[in-house]
Amino acid sequence: MQEKRLVLASGSPRRKELLAGLGLSFEVITADVEETIAPGTTPVDAVQDLAYKKALAVANTLSGGLVLGSDTVVALEDRILGKPADAAEAKQMLAMLSGRAHTVYTGIALIEAETNRSVRDVKATQVVMRELSAAEIDAYVATGEPMDKAGSYAIQGLASTFVTDMHGDYFAVVGLPLQLTAHHLAAFGLDVLRQGRG
Template sequence: MKKLILASSSPRRAELLKQIGLNFEIRVGCVDEPLLPGLSPPELVECLAERKAAAVARDLNDGIVIAADTVVVWQGQVLGKPLNGEEAFDMLSRLQGSAHEVLTGVALIDARSGKVLVEHEKTRVFFRAMEDEEIGRYVASGEPLDKAGSYGVQGLAAIFIKRLEGCYTNVVGLPLARLAQMLKVFGYKVL
């Protein structure tokens, strides 16, 4: 079976791959992640995921490289990772009491053949109304600072989420059902 390479330093993505029993190594390439003007949110996450995968695959002779990029979209506005606590507070203030979408682009590249497959997953997330004090305490926890949209569904922010429509692991950062189907295209069966 081909080896798998996760092109991500995200501990959450690594944990998700371990959860489904995959053996993999981690390699991270140097990729700038600017918000590219003119791209729709699905195009954006697919483009960035493919860039991440390509940055790692070009240095390999073998293996399937897996990369992902996740953003939060609220009222048509893309929310990436906050730069600081103030920006995190602002993002969470906008998300509270409303629905938003989480999009993750997933890219696979077979380093030997150069075959590329890029797709995305979308999940709708509904936040309950939140008080400014709650948001402030959550931001002070430090949890929001390295996450798209300033929250982690698998952490403290779970208390803010009323419901999800779609894939839970997509909101964590890697849609496992989609990934398993994509890996099949490369001849790699998860089960």
């Protein structure tokens, strides 16, 4: 039986669905954090810092429990691609990713509210996209799917038809690296295999 309170500091329906798949009981409290990345910040630092800020913003409102924050960015060479501001930017990002390999970085942070004990980590996954025509990009952006996604695409959605190869963690690309998350949850006393279906 799960005893420790677990809170997901994210309003992402994808992260909620992935965490629910582990069978743990948890609640969602959305973190009100400005998701800005300072120039020169590496993708690894960016996602870990934002994940920590989200978790900390929620942990500071609680008297106890374990808070999980997460953040995802797409990086093409040294350029970080976050969520597009509008359709034009989404099209620009997809044109950049077309026919190339890029790396998706997803950071996680766990904070134990009563002790402030914390851990942060990151998973990097390489994704390769086929060549996309301008018409395909226009049609995809018109669906609205890219608009709240890092790099302007959802690998679990229509963009699955664009991906030709992947090296790493599929779940991290969707938004939450489950193996990494379960590993760190266990260190805080939440063993998924023992408590996930309790």
